[in-house]
Amino acid sequence: MDTFALVVTIAVALGFTYTNGFHDSANAIATSVSTRALTPRAALAMAAVMNLAGAFLGSGVAKTVSEGLIETPTGGQGMMILFSALVGAIAWNMVTWYFGLPSSSSHALFGGMVGAALAGSSTVYWSGVWEKIVLPMFLSPVVGLIVGYFVMVAILWMFKGTNPHKAKRGFRIAQTVSAAGMALGHGLQDAQKTMGVVVMALVIGGVEGHGDPIPIWVKIACAAMLSLGTYAGGWRIMRTLGRKIIELDPPQGFAAEATGASIMFSTAFLFHAPISTTHVITSAIMGVGATKRVSAVRWGVAKNIILGWFITMPAAAAVAAAAYWVVNLAFG
Structure with a gap:
C-alpha cells in the first residue's frame, strides 16, 4: 500500500506539472504570438524545448519547496x-x-501544501512561507511593473530616431530571443517546484533521505511533463495576456519578455525564491503599456487578474484541506 501511495502521489505531481505547462505556457509566448513575432505552433514548440532545458539549470528552488515551507510529514x-x-x-x-x-500555478501549489498540512496537523514553516512566498508574491509584480516601465522608456529613447517599421521588424526578431529567455526561466522556476514535491514524496516513502541530491529521473520526468503540457498550449490564457491587457507591438513585447526573464533568473539563482512567472510577466506587460499612456492598459482586466492572485493561495488551500478530509475519511 505504501508503494502504491507513493506511485500515485508522484503520478499526480507529474499531472500537476502537465497542467502547469498548459496553464503557464502563455506566460512565455503570448506577447510573441500577439505581435506576430512567432506563429502559435512555433512559439509553443520553442517554449517546450526551452522549458526542458531550464529544468536542468539549478536545484535551489526545488530545495525551498521540499524543505522550506512545511515540515516533511x-x-x-x-x-x-x-x-x-x-x-x-x-x-x-x-x-x-x-x-x-492567468493565476499562478506556483501559488496554487503552495496554497495546497499549506492547506493540506494544516488539515493534517503538520507543521507549517510560516517564516518560510512569508519570506519565500508571500513577500516575493507582492514584490515581484511591483518590480516587474517598474522595471518593465523603465526598460520600455529606455527602448523608446534609444530608438527614437529610427524608422518605426524597420524597428518593429528588428524587435520581432529580438522577441524570438526574449521569448526563449522567458521559457527558459519558466523551466528553471516551475519544473523545480514539482521536483521539490516529488523529492518530498520520496523522503516520505523512505526512498530518499533529507539532503540527498535530486535523482536524475526526477529531473527528466518533471521537465518532460512540463514541456508536454506547454506544447499542449494555453490558448484561453494566451488571449488574456496577449490582447486583453493591452494591444502589444514588438518593442513592447520584447521589453515585457526581457523584464520577466531577467527577474525569474535573478530570483532563482540569487534567492532560491519560487516566484510566479504569471505575476512577473503580467505586471511587466502593465508597466510597458503604461509608457504609452496610463489609459492604454485595460485596468479592469488587470484588476480581475490581481484579484485572482490574492484568491489563489487561500482557494487552493481550502480545496486541499477538503481533499485531505475526504482521503483521510476513506483511507485513514
Whole structure:
C-alpha cells in the first residue's frame, strides 16, 4: 500500500506539472504570438524545448519547496497530505484555466501544501512561507511593473530616431530571443517546484533521505511533463495576456519578455525564491503599456487578474484541506 501511495502521489505531481505547462505556457509566448513575432505552433514548440532545458539549470528552488515551507510529514498520513496538496493545486489550475484567468500555478501549489498540512496537523514553516512566498508574491509584480516601465522608456529613447517599421521588424526578431529567455526561466522556476514535491514524496516513502541530491529521473520526468503540457498550449490564457491587457507591438513585447526573464533568473539563482512567472510577466506587460499612456492598459482586466492572485493561495488551500478530509475519511 505504501508503494502504491507513493506511485500515485508522484503520478499526480507529474499531472500537476502537465497542467502547469498548459496553464503557464502563455506566460512565455503570448506577447510573441500577439505581435506576430512567432506563429502559435512555433512559439509553443520553442517554449517546450526551452522549458526542458531550464529544468536542468539549478536545484535551489526545488530545495525551498521540499524543505522550506512545511515540515516533511511521515508515513501514510504524510503521503495523504502531499496528495491532497496536489489535488488542491490541480483543481484551482483547472478552474482558472477554464475562465482564462492567468493565476499562478506556483501559488496554487503552495496554497495546497499549506492547506493540506494544516488539515493534517503538520507543521507549517510560516517564516518560510512569508519570506519565500508571500513577500516575493507582492514584490515581484511591483518590480516587474517598474522595471518593465523603465526598460520600455529606455527602448523608446534609444530608438527614437529610427524608422518605426524597420524597428518593429528588428524587435520581432529580438522577441524570438526574449521569448526563449522567458521559457527558459519558466523551466528553471516551475519544473523545480514539482521536483521539490516529488523529492518530498520520496523522503516520505523512505526512498530518499533529507539532503540527498535530486535523482536524475526526477529531473527528466518533471521537465518532460512540463514541456508536454506547454506544447499542449494555453490558448484561453494566451488571449488574456496577449490582447486583453493591452494591444502589444514588438518593442513592447520584447521589453515585457526581457523584464520577466531577467527577474525569474535573478530570483532563482540569487534567492532560491519560487516566484510566479504569471505575476512577473503580467505586471511587466502593465508597466510597458503604461509608457504609452496610463489609459492604454485595460485596468479592469488587470484588476480581475490581481484579484485572482490574492484568491489563489487561500482557494487552493481550502480545496486541499477538503481533499485531505475526504482521503483521510476513506483511507485513514
